[in-house]
């Protein structure tokens with residue numbers, strides 16, 4: 001199995017003594033098929049069937065057909081060096097359903113499941129030196145009004161699980177969303193970036209910092225690109241984009 005090694009190394013549930021004891025007595029059930037999952041949230045068969053992104057552009061995570069290529073045409077023609085992207089899965093069944101359940105139906109345990117899936121992918125990227133370990137993890141913020149309505153920020157919840165697995169500090173106060181932007185859906189690429197200008201505020205001196213910016217789903221890259229621009233303006237040396245899923 002492609003991810004067997006990472007799967008073996010991953011112990012998402014059995015993190016406390018109580019968890020370990022419970023796992024020994026009654027195996028955990030897979031959240032997707034309810035089969036025993038031996039201390040994991042997802043059983044090996046379902047894990048293998050997930051829509052892993054596979055070979056993708058290092059600069060925007062769009063899947064690439066040729067494994068010899070590192071960047072897509074758009075990233076190759078970009079004037080500045082693209083940020084490294086590490087995105088685990090395609091935004092398809094059942095990942096899209098888990099993300100929607102977390103976001104809109106407050107199925108909070110999915111934050112752990114999705115955080116574990118991203119952590120598995122990140123461990124591999126770190127191990128193969130595809131990326132260097134960053135200094136800190138910054139979740140993409142919601143506007144305070146949106147967060148008040150939802151009561152939580154899904155990117156923050158996922159970031160907490162990833163941070164625990166990869167041993168990184170989470171710094172949620174570095175980036176704030178100060179403007180509630182209208183929906184981006186119908187806008188073109190340039191208009192999307194324009195629409196986001198002035199939406200975020202970055203605080204603190206980030207001189208030389210290597211930052212991982214974490215979002216639940218990356219759709220157009222406009223949000224992460226705008227935050228990355230601001231983090232670099234505040235002195236960040238490198239910004240990596242980490243996400244559970246990407247629309248393809």
Ligand SMILES: [Zn+2]
Pocket residue numbers: 030031032033034035042043044045046047
């Ligand atoms: Zn299963």
Ligand SMILES: [Zn+2]
Pocket residue numbers: 057058059060061062071072073074075076
């Ligand atoms: Zn690209």
